[in-house]
Amino acid sequence: MSGVVSYLVFFATMAAILAIVVLGLNLQWGYTGLFNGGVAAFFGAGAYVTMLLGGRPEPGQFGGFLLPFPVAIAGGILFAGLLAWFFGALTLKLRHDYLAIATFGVAVALESVARNAEWLTGGAKGLRGFPRPLEASIADNFLYGLFFLALVLAVLAAVYVGLERLVRSPYGRALRAIREDEEAARSLGKNPVRLRLQSFVIGSMIMGAAGGLYVAFYAFIGPQDLAPILTFQVWAMLIVGGAGNNRGAVLGAFLIWAAWTASGFALATFAPQAMQLYTGPIQYILIGSVIVGMLLWRPQGILPERIGQGRR
Amino acid sequence: MTAALTIEALEAGYVRDLPILRQVDLVAERAKLTVIIGPNGAGKSTLIKAVAGLVPVTSGRVLLDGQDIAGIRPDQMGALGLSYVPQTDNIFRHLSVRENLALVLRRVPEKQARMAELFVLFPALAQKRADRAGSLSGGQRQMLAIAMALAPRPRVVLMDEPSAGLSPKIAAEVLALARSLTRQDVTVLLVEQNVKQALGVADHCYILAEGRNQLDGPAAAILADPVVGEIYLGGKRMSAA
Amino acid sequence: MIQNVLDGVLTGAVISLGAIGLTMVMHMLRFANFAYAELLAIGAYAALVFDKVLAALAPVLASAFKPLTLSASLALATLLAMAITGASAVLLDWLIFRRIRAKADALSMVFASFGVALIVRNAITLAFGHDAKLFSKDIAFATVLSTDPLILVKADQVFVLIAALALMAAFHIVLTRTAFGFALRAVAENPNLAQVAGVRLSTMIVSVWLIGGAFSAAAGVFYTLTNHLSPALGHNFLLPVFAATIVGGIGSVYGAVLGGFLVGVASALSLAVLPSGYVPAMPFLIILAVLLLRPHGLFGEDQA
Ligand SMILES: Nc1ncnc2c1ncn2[C@@H]1O[C@H](COP(=O)(O)OP(=O)(O)OP(=O)(O)O)[C@@H](O)[C@H]1O
Ligand SMILES: [Mg+2]
Numbered sequence: 001m002s003g004v005v006s007y008l009v010f011f012a013t014m015a016a017i018l019a020i021v022v023l024g025l026n027l028q029w030g031y032t033g034l035f036n037g038g039v040a041a042f043f044g045a046g047a048y049v050t051m052l053l054g055g056r057p058e059p060g061q062f063g064g065f066l067l068p069f070p071v072a073i074a075g076g077i078l079f080a081g082l083l084a085w086f087f088g089a090l091t092l093k094l095r096h097d098y099l100a101i102a103t104f105g106v107a108v109a110l111e112s113v114a115r116n117a118e119w120l121t122g123g124a125k126g127l128r129g130f131p132r133p134l135e136a137s138i139a140d141n142f143l144y145g146l147f148f149l150a151l152v153l154a155v156l157a158a159v160y161v162g163l164e165r166l167v168r169s170p171y172g173r174a175l176r177a178i179r180e181d182e183e184a185a186r187s188l189g190k191n192p193v194r195l196r197l198q199s200f201v202i203g204s205m206i207m208g209a210a211g212g213l214y215v216a217f218y219a220f221i222g223p224q225d226l227a228p229i230l231t232f233q234v235w236a237m238l239i240v241g242g243a244g245n246n247r248g249a250v251l252g253a254f255l256i257w258a259a260w261t262a263s264g265f266a267l268a269t270f271a272p273q274a275m276q277l278y279t280g281p282i283q284y285i286l287i288g289s290v291i292v293g294m295l296l297w298r299p300q301g302i303l304p305e306r307i308g309q310g311r312r
Numbered sequence: 313m314t315a316a317l318t319i320e321a322l323e324a325g326y327v328r329d330l331p332i333l334r335q336v337d338l339v340a341e342r343a344k345l346t347v348i349i350g351p352n353g354a355g356k357s358t359l360i361k362a363v364a365g366l367v368p369v370t371s372g373r374v375l376l377d378g379q380d381i382a383g384i385r386p387d388q389m390g391a392l393g394l395s396y397v398p399q400t401d402n403i404f405r406h407l408s409v410r411e412n413l414a415l416v417l418r419r420v421p422e423k424q425a426r427m428a429e430l431f432v433l434f435p436a437l438a439q440k441r442a443d444r445a446g447s448l449s450g451g452q453r454q455m456l457a458i459a460m461a462l463a464p465r466p467r468v469v470l471m472d473e474p475s476a477g478l479s480p481k482i483a484a485e486v487l488a489l490a491r492s493l494t495r496q497d498v499t500v501l502l503v504e505q506n507v508k509q510a511l512g513v514a515d516h517c518y519i520l521a522e523g524r525n526q527l528d529g530p531a532a533a534i535l536a537d538p539v540v541g542e543i544y545l546g547g548k549r550m551s552a553a
Numbered sequence: 554m555i556q557n558v559l560d561g562v563l564t565g566a567v568i569s570l571g572a573i574g575l576t577m578v579m580h581m582l583r584f585a586n587f588a589y590a591e592l593l594a595i596g597a598y599a600a601l602v603f604d605k606v607l608a609a610l611a612p613v614l615a616s617a618f619k620p621l622t623l624s625a626s627l628a629l630a631t632l633l634a635m636a637i638t639g640a641s642a643v644l645l646d647w648l649i650f651r652r653i654r655a656k657a658d659a660l661s662m663v664f665a666s667f668g669v670a671l672i673v674r675n676a677i678t679l680a681f682g683h684d685a686k687l688f689s690k691d692i693a694f695a696t697v698l699s700t701d702p703l704i705l706v707k708a709d710q711v712f713v714l715i716a717a718l719a720l721m722a723a724f725h726i727v728l729t730r731t732a733f734g735f736a737l738r739a740v741a742e743n744p745n746l747a748q749v750a751g752v753r754l755s756t757m758i759v760s761v762w763l764i765g766g767a768f769s770a771a772a773g774v775f776y777t778l779t780n781h782l783s784p785a786l787g788h789n790f791l792l793p794v795f796a797a798t799i800v801g802g803i804g805s806v807y808g809a810v811l812g813g814f815l816v817g818v819a820s821a822l823s824l825a826v827l828p829s830g831y832v833p834a835m836p837f838l839i840i841l842a843v844l845l846l847r848p849h850g851l852f853g854e855d856q857a
Contacts, residue, residue, distance in 0.1 A: 035660045037587070037667070090844045095803070097585035100663050101795050102844065104587070105837035108792055116830035228788075232671055235664065277683065281675035288671030295653055295665045366745060386748040396749050404739050404746065415735040416750045460750065 002142065009145045011261065013217055016152045017210050019253035022237045023159050023246060024206030030243035030305070031167050032199040033179035034092075035100040038107030039207060039234045042080045044226035045110065046208025047215045048121060050076035054215075056129035062120050069133040073212030080208025081201050088200040092193050099200075107228060114223040126222025130215055152213055156250070159206055163246055166202075175199055229284060233260065236287050239294045242301025251303060256290070315375075316342040316468050316499035317363070317394075322372035322382075324362035331370060332358045333523045338501075340468070340516075345491055345500045347510045347531065350520035356503040357399055359520065360470045363501075364396040365389055376468060391419070395466035399473045399503070402457035405446030409437050409456060412445050416463045430459050451482040458489065468499045475506050487513045511535040556704050557821040563710050563779065564793075565817025566717035570772035571790055572797035572809035573724065574642075574765020580741055580804030581761055582654065584662035588645065588669035589765070590794055591787035594677055596638040596770020597777045601686060603630030620696035620708040622689045623778065631774045635767035642766030643759055645669060670787070678784040685781040688774075713775040720771055721810055724764070728806065737761070741804050789833070793820070796836035800843050802853020811851065815839070 021043055028034040036042075054072025057064030067075075087106055091098040114121045121127065133151065138144040166172050178185040178192040185192055215221050233256060241252020263286060267279040294301065319338040325331040332355045340346040348356050361367040363374050365386035374382040376394055389396065404412050413430060417423040431438035434455050440448060445456055454474055461469055471490060475483035483506060490500050491513040504510035511517060514531040519540070527540065534540055575589045607626035608615035614626035653665050699706040728734035739747040740757045748754060773786060796816045801808020820835040827835075843850060 029660075033658075033660065035663050037663075090841070094844070094848050095583075096660055097579075097583075097663050098799075098844070098848075100585050100587075100660075101799070102840065105792055105795075105834075105840055109834035109837045112831050112834045116828055232667065235667065239664075278679055281678040284675040285672050285679070288668040288675070291668030292649060292665055292672065295657070295661055295668070296649065299657060299661065364749065366749070385753070386745075387751050387753045389749075390751040398746065398749065401743055401746060404742050404750075406742050407735060407738060411735045411738075414732055415739055415752075418732040418736070419751065464751075 006142055006145060009142075009149050011257070013145070013149045013152050015254045015257040016149070016156045017213050017217065018234065018237065018257055019250045020152075020156050020159055020210040020213070021207050021234050022241070022249040022253045023156075023163055024203040024210070025234055025238050026203075026243060026246060026249040027163060027166075027206070028200055028203035029238065030245070030249070031172060031179065032175045032196055032203075033096075034196060034200050034203075035097065036103050036200070036203070036231075037100040038103035038105070038110075038231060040226045040228060040230040041103065041107035041110045042084060042204040042207040043211040043214070043230060044107075044114065044221075045083050046073075046076035046080040046205075046211030047221045047225065048076075048114065048127070048211075049079040049208075050212035050215045051127045051130060051221050052120075054130060055127060056131065058122075058127075058129065060119070061122065061127070063127070064129075066131065069131075069216060073209060073216070076212040076215075077205045077208045080211065081205040084201045084204030085197065088197045092196050092200070107226065107231065111223055111226045111228075114226055122222070124223060126220060126225075128220040130219040132216050132219060148217060152217070155209065155213060159209070160246055160250065167246070229287070232284070232287050232291070233257075236290045236294075239291060239299070239301055242303040242305065244305030245301070245303045248301050248303030252301065255302075256287075260287075314342045315339045316377060317501060318373075318375040319359075319363065320373045320375070322359070322362060322374065323370045324358060324367050324372075325370065326358075326367060331523070332367075333362065335372070336520070336523070336525055338518055338525075338528075340499050340501045342499050343494050343497045344515040345494050345502060345513060346516045346518065347502045347504050347514035348518045348520055349504060349507050349510065350526070354520045355523040356520055357472050358523075360396065360472050360501070360503060361398075364394070364470060390416070390464050390466070393467035394470070395461035395464065395468070396470040397457050397461045397472060397474055399476065403445045403448075403453055403460070405444065407445055408442055409445055409448070410441045412456060412460055413463055416460045420464050426463060426465075430463060433462075434459050451478050451485075454478060454482075454486060458486070462493075466498065468501065469493060470501050472503045473505055474502070475504065475509070484509065508535070554822075554825060557825055558818060559704070559706060559710075561818035561821030562814060563714055563817070564776075564821060565814035566714050567772045567776045567813075568790065568793045568797050568817050569810045569813025570717055570720065570768045570775070571794040572801070572813045573721070573806055574761065574768050575794050576798045576801060576803055576806060576809040577737075577741065577761045578765055579798060581744070581758060582650070582659075582662070584659040584666070585795070586666045587663065587791065588666040588673060589769070590791040591670050591673040591677075592638050592642055592766050592769035593773035593776070593790050594782075594784060594787035595641050595673065595773070596634045596766070597773030597782050597786060598677055598681055599634035599637045599770065600627065600630045600774045600777075601681075601688065601782065603633045604688060606630075617689065617691060620698075621712050622691045622709055623712060624689070627688055627774075631771065634774060635770040638770035638773075639763035639766035642762040642769075646758070646762050670791075674784055674787055681784065683784065685783045686777075687781050688777055707779065709778050713778055717771070717775055720768065724768075724806070733760075792833065792836040792840075793817070796839045796843075799840050799850055802850025805850065805852035808850055808852035 021039060025036060025039060028036050050072045052063030053065050053067045053075045054069055055064045056066060087102045091102045115124055138147055174190050175195055178190060178195055182192050237252040237256040238249055240256055242248025263283055264279060267282060271279060317340040319336060322333055322336040323331045324333045336359060350356050358367055362369050365384055369382040373380050376392055381392060413427055417426055420426055436452055437456055437459060448456060475486045487509055490502055493500050511531045511534060517531045517534045518528040519526040571593055578586055604627045607629055615624050617624045649665055649669060650662055653661050696708045697705055698708055728738060736752045739750060740752055744754060793816050797809055797812035800812035800815055816836050816839055819839055820832055823835045824832060
């Protein structure tokens with residue numbers, strides 16, 4: 001029984017971390033119409049920097065500065081934001097899909113750095129050992145799990161409320177205006193490139209924050225955490241929940257994460273031994289089909305956008 | 313007198329539920345030169361584009377020799393005998409002069425002979441046949457655009473401000489060329505800003521403003537009408553040209 | 554160093570072939586197609602299957618043309634694979650991209666292409682397994698042409714380079730000598746005017762997918778002839794073909810060819826200074842350099 005409960009706590013923590021990522025993507029795609037093809041990169045950037053700043057020192061390994069968690073995660077968020085700012089500034093003036101290509105490239109590049117720069121990232125084996133916030137004060141594992149879940153939920157709630165305020169403010173209306181009709185927005189005196197860049201940077205910083213929480217949760221980060229599948233999962237979560245709707249984004253995160261975990265469990269339990277090697281591809285096909293199917297048949301998602309006229 | 317092109321109660325626009333043209337009527341008589349004039353933004357280009365199939369028609373009819381061509385794809389118009397010279401960007405700059413013509417002659421029988429004829433008709437193009445169209449002068453570009461429209465021997469030609477941006481001498485040549493087409497049984501529907509010159513060569517004139525018919529009549533009568541002269545052909549119009 | 558350049562030219566030829574179709578599709582349909590590189594994998598696996606079938610049906614076809622490891626059955630299989638891959642590209646457009654094009658914006662197409670790539674790549678994994686495949690086991694004993702022991706040039710590599718260049722030359726002739734080629738260039742420059750000039754856009758879209766699919770299949774086969782084949786082929790070539798397209802300028806076929814060779818050689822040369830693990834990131838650095846220095850590429854004029 002307590003096994004089930006602690007599993008649920010574990011599940012909810014991970015789903016809530018992903019929901020934060022999806023909220024960041026929603027600001028970029030749902031409200032501003034920006035395509036981020038490298039969600040994993042911004043999540044990973046936040047995670048690795050948090051680990052480097054707040055992790056335990058290891059011989060022969062750069063980092064492990066043991067900074068307090070809030071400082072470490074702030075560093076991760078800042079780095080994710082800098083990364084986004086650099087590539088956003090470079091591409092947001094160009095054809096809309098350049099951002100997609102550049103961010104996809106960032107993800108490939110960061111993954112290869114994570115795999116190869118052993119002195120910095122620990123290479124393929126990753127980095128482990130992270131003093132989790134208030135770990136010493138809460139001895140009981142289960143209680144600590146609950147505490148951490150509460151922490152993640154609090155961050156999720158803060159991000160949610162912050163974004164809701166943002167998108168309902170005149171600033172949010174300006175974002176939607178440039179998404180719907182860039183020329184018209186420009187003629188109203190908005191600067192589309194700057195607004196897009198701000199939205200992209202803020203969204204990416206939110207992803208970086210989720211990466212920092214992830215590191216604190218697992219006390220580990222490795223190159224496989226930056227794999228492209230994370231980007232696909234987050235996209236599927238957003239389109240299922242409903243782009244342009246923050247409640248939808250959170251709902252989508254929990255739904256898809258439940259479906260992902262359940263399908264993985266089902267395949268591991270019921271699929272014949274010979275198929276075990278192929279559970280990954282089957283799940284990937286499912287995620288791909290969810291994305292394509294939603295786009296074809298219900299692009300507005302479960303909870304469609306309510307404010308504005310909605311996406312074309 | 314028979315109508316080559318008849319436009320009846322036409323409504324058309326770029327965005328849904330936002331018609332630019334409202335209830336426009338127009339008749340272009342066979343082998344005559346009909347000119348459309350009107351202020352900037354009146355919908356002249358939109359009207360021509362709607363006939364050519366580039367702007368969706370929401371209601372009304374466009375009859376080409378009695379056949380309704382509203383809703384037909386633009387690439388099928390040539391085969392029906394209708395050609396269109398756009399106002400701007402009316403040649404392929406990256407293709408040579410010869411390639412531009414060969415493109416529109418793709419489906420024309422005896423294309424080599426037709427190409428030779430066109431080079432006789434437009435000697436300036438003949439000299440530049442191997443050059444990139446983007447390197448031509450403004451007048452030569454306009455000639456090429458007209459040659460492309462004439463290549464498949466259309467019965468009706470739509471021209472959108474063919475003399476815009478040209479020197480007065482070349483502009484007059486272009487208008488004379490449009491006039492000469494009518495002597496070969498080609499019907500010409502022309503949009504013009506050079507109102508006085510255009511009325512000088514035209515048979516009939518339509519005045520369009522805010523997407524609606526304002527007035528129409530024989531070109532000579534319009535040119536002579538003092539009220540029309542003041543309202544539509546006044547100093548503002550002339551300087552805009 | 555010389556070896557790196559040689560290898561780079563060879564990979565460059567493969568990237569160029571892949572980028573020719575991508576640049577046309579990206580320009581005409583105005584979206585970055587992340588599923589495009591999967592066509593290389595579809596082509597290579599299709600050739601693998603056809604090769605086995607043909608060799609089984611007519612064993613005489615299976616013997617290699619010395620000094621190549623290429624056999625008649627594989628040559629035929631490649632042609633079949635080019636056709637099948639072109640058809641798959643058209644089919645994917647009809648089933649998915651065309652429908653999304655009809656009701657949503659270009660970025661939804663980018664999004665859909667991510668999903669399609671994921672489906673195709675993993676369907677290939679399910680069908681053929683994770684492990685690497687070879688067209689011929691003789692590849693390890695392929696004839697080496699060079700006399701310098703430090704430089705390795707296999708007969709297969711020379712063949713691949715010649716065949717790739719021949720395909721590109723053939724396409725150049727089509728573009729510059731045939732009315733169909735004029736129509737392709739016309740649509741690339743100004744789709745509206747092309748329609749006015751009597752070109753049917755939907756026909757051109759199908760043609761571009763067919764050409765792109767066929768060239769990608771050839772690229773996939775050529776790469777596999779001198780390397781090995783795994784389901785990651787498409788993913789591995791995705792960033793290189795995008796880089797080639799951006800270097801050349803979106804919409805420029807010649808730019809894509811040049812870009813392909815540039816990316817191939819630059820990646821191979823980077824091996825001389827960087828550990829091999831960083832090679833996947835090399836095309837990204839090239840994209841970055843282009844974005845910083847010349848955002849519309851060497852020959853591109855595509856705006857916004
Ligand atoms: N591509 C387009 N999309 C949306 N609206 C357009 C487009 N082109 C023109 N319009 C609008 O349609 C109206 C009519 O424009 P049109 O080009 O037909 O005018 P015109 O009479 O040809 O003017 P001009 O003398 O400047 O050529 C204008 O209000 C214009 O803003
Ligand atoms: Mg006009």
